[in-house]
Amino acid sequence: MSVETNADTMPLVRAEGVRKSFGPLEVLKGIDLEVERGEVVCLIGASGSGKSTFLRCVNHLEKIDGGLIRIADRVVGYHLKGDKLYEQSHNEVCAARTDIGMVFQHFNLFPHMTALENLMEAPLRVLKQPRKTVEARALKLLEQVGLAGKAKSYPRHLSGGQQQRVAIARALCMEPKLMLFDEPTSALDPELVGEVLRVMKDLARTGMTMIVVTHEMGFARDVADRVVFMHDGRILEEGPAESVITNPRHERTRAFLSAVL
Amino acid sequence: MIETITPPSTPVGGGAFTVVSARHPWRWAAGIMLTAIMGLLVFSAVTNPRFGWDKVARYFRDVTVVNGIEVTLFLTVICMAVGVALGVVLAVMQLSPNPVASAFAGGYVTIFRGTPVLVQLLFWFNLAALYPEITFGIPGVSLDANQLITPMTAAILGLGLNEAAYMSEIVRAGIQSVDQGQTEAAGALGMPRLLTLSRVVLPQAMRVIIPPTGNEFIGMLKTTSLVSVLAVPDLLYSAQIIYSKNLQVIPLLVVASIWYIVVTTVFTVGQGYLERRFSRGTTRSAPPTAWGRLRAFFRVHSPLATRKGTNDER
Numbered sequence: 001m002s003v004e005t006n007a008d009t010m011p012l013v014r015a016e017g018v019r020k021s022f023g024p025l026e027v028l029k030g031i032d033l034e035v036e037r038g039e040v041v042c043l044i045g046a047s048g049s050g051k052s053t054f055l056r057c058v059n060h061l062e063k064i065d066g067g068l069i070r071i072a073d074r075v076v077g078y079h080l081k082g083d084k085l086y087e088q089s090h091n092e093v094c095a096a097r098t099d100i101g102m103v104f105q106h107f108n109l110f111p112h113m114t115a116l117e118n119l120m121e122a123p124l125r126v127l128k129q130p131r132k133t134v135e136a137r138a139l140k141l142l143e144q145v146g147l148a149g150k151a152k153s154y155p156r157h158l159s160g161g162q163q164q165r166v167a168i169a170r171a172l173c174m175e176p177k178l179m180l181f182d183e184p185t186s187a188l189d190p191e192l193v194g195e196v197l198r199v200m201k202d203l204a205r206t207g208m209t210m211i212v213v214t215h216e217m218g219f220a221r222d223v224a225d226r227v228v229f230m231h232d233g234r235i236l237e238e239g240p241a242e243s244v245i246t247n248p249r250h251e252r253t254r255a256f257l258s259a260v261l
Numbered sequence: 262m263i264e265t266i267t268p269p270s271t272p273v274g275g276g277a278f279t280v281v282s283a284r285h286p287w288r289w290a291a292g293i294m295l296t297a298i299m300g301l302l303v304f305s306a307v308t309n310p311r312f313g314w315d316k317v318a319r320y321f322r323d324v325t326v327v328n329g330i331e332v333t334l335f336l337t338v339i340c341m342a343v344g345v346a347l348g349v350v351l352a353v354m355q356l357s358p359n360p361v362a363s364a365f366a367g368g369y370v371t372i373f374r375g376t377p378v379l380v381q382l383l384f385w386f387n388l389a390a391l392y393p394e395i396t397f398g399i400p401g402v403s404l405d406a407n408q409l410i411t412p413m414t415a416a417i418l419g420l421g422l423n424e425a426a427y428m429s430e431i432v433r434a435g436i437q438s439v440d441q442g443q444t445e446a447a448g449a450l451g452m453p454r455l456l457t458l459s460r461v462v463l464p465q466a467m468r469v470i471i472p473p474t475g476n477e478f479i480g481m482l483k484t485t486s487l488v489s490v491l492a493v494p495d496l497l498y499s500a501q502i503i504y505s506k507n508l509q510v511i512p513l514l515v516v517a518s519i520w521y522i523v524v525t526t527v528f529t530v531g532q533g534y535l536e537r538r539f540s541r542g543t544t545r546s547a548p549p550t551a552w553g554r555l556r557a558f559f560r561v562h563s564p565l566a567t568r569k570g571t572n573d574e575r
């Protein structure tokens with residue numbers, strides 16, 4: 001039992017010296033980051049600084065070239081036995097991803113399925129849960145994101161804001177331990193941003209662990225426990241949201257913030 | 262000449278304007294001229310006794326001909342089934358990260374698309390000359406190629422394997438037309454590759470795959486006539502059997518042609534409905550059916566009212 005209590009107090013996400021290159025281009029140059037359970041961390045930084053790439057490494061959509069990412073007591077993409085890392089099979093990688101929800105900039109809903117079917121697809125076919133349970137949970141989630149009446153709608157009949165809320169509900173329907181958001185409001189018209197941020201704020205309040213790449217400084221200040229500023233594949237500065245945003249220590253952070261605020 | 266008022270963006274029903282469609286005088290002129298040409302062609306066909314219309318009528322539902330149609334339809338369906346199934350497998354192989362698999366599929370496509378179907382049919386038919394005994398490399402298994410390769414199996418192998426090469430290109434284009442974000446979203450939900458393919462990618466690729474597949478189907482229907490060289494009693498060969506006895510070559514070729522047209526037309530109509538079915542969820546309004554287009558051409562008033570009928574919002 002002592003192992004389990006240990007696992008519960010450990011950070012949920014621990015990245016150590018994560019490196020990633022695309023050909024000759026080194027995009028991540030050693031990222032160290034810990035995220036506690038229930039913590040909301042906002043990743044900020046200029047375009048091309050490697051925020052999306054890091055997020056994608058966390059659920060192994062990208063394979064890392066160096067370092068290690070642990071989620072709870074497991075290593076992302078590998079089995080740790082003794083001092084050796086054994087690469088996981090495709091099916092094991094997929095199974096590990098069911099614990100991690102991801103929300104994309106362009107929603108990526110399945111256009112040939114209704115909102116409800118979008119939510120139910122993976123729980124039914126990947127987790128193989130009974131239809132009744134999944135449907136009840138899916139309907140409840142749609143209600144939570146304010147789309148109770150849209151269960152039977154196809155994505156093309158929904159506004160961008162509604163689509164993104166469905167996408168969040170779809171990720172939540174897998175009952176993940178960790179949620180990753182990659183600029184969830186960047187593709188939205190300004191008047192639709194608020195409704196999506198509200199849903200994310202509610203989610204943060206329920207104690208979900210979240211890593212959010214965003215340019216919404218208002219959201220970061222209100223909701224994030226910690227803000228991490230990335231520059232050129234490295235973490236330059238991190239700390240409580242309020243202090244990083246209003247009182248950045250680093251010159252580059254200051255320049256970036258004055259550009260987006 | 263054009264007397265239209267730009268239709269107001271509000272519905273016409275409650276407004277003060279009556280909408281009168283543009284008249285399109287040149288469309289009507291061209292239509293009349295083409296109708297006249299068609300009339301002349303039909304007239305010459307009907308009055309030329311050498312077409313032998315009475316014999317066409319007599320043999321139209323001849324037992325041999327009807328059996329021939331059955332064989333043609335059977336061959337078309339089986340060969341397309343083989344082609345589609347194998348085509349999907351080849352397309353997936355071609356896109357797979359395994360270089361051997363993709364090279365194999367590429368080689369297959371090169372060979373089977375690079376040689377004429379007729380040559381392939383003859384090859385399969387004469388397989389016994391190449392491999393008198395087929396063992397599949399398994400000890401104890403030995404099949405006599407002469408018995409295994411009947412004209413029918415040669416036809417199915419020849420047409421089906423050839424079709425697979427074409428279908429694999431169609432399926433590959435379809436798969437590649439689906440946004441990369443879809444695969445990524447499915448992956449992030451923990452869906453393995455095959456599940457992603459069958460539940461997310463292929464259903465969306467259908468919109469791109471179906472129209473050319475319909476054309477392949479119709480093409481296959483006509484290509485099956487090549488099997489008459491293997492003496493498979495399809496529609497064309499049946500007609501040939503009859504005219505080799507009674508020497509009524511033209512009437513029987515007309516009979517066969519009419520049947521090919523009838524079946525092709527039925528398939529074409531079915532294809533249109535299939536396309537509408539699979540465009541669901543991807544476009545706001547499905548393309549109109551042939552009937553809808555004809556109606557739209559002859560409409561005189563209120564295009565807004567007619568358009569409502571073709572909008573398939575569900």
Ligand SMILES: Nc1ncnc2c1ncn2[C@@H]1O[C@H](COP(=O)(O)OP(=O)(O)OP(=O)(O)O)[C@@H](O)[C@H]1O
Pocket residue numbers: 022027045046047048049050051052053054
């Ligand atoms: N699949 C890839 N192949 C090659 N280069 C890539 C790939 N993905 C990302 N990159 C490059 O890696 C760098 C970092 O990209 P990343 O998407 O992580 O940046 P980002 O911080 O998310 O920026 P943005 O704010 O524009 O989303 C960029 O220079 C990008 O061009």
Ligand SMILES: [Mg+2]
Pocket residue numbers: 051052053182183
């Ligand atoms: Mg990005």
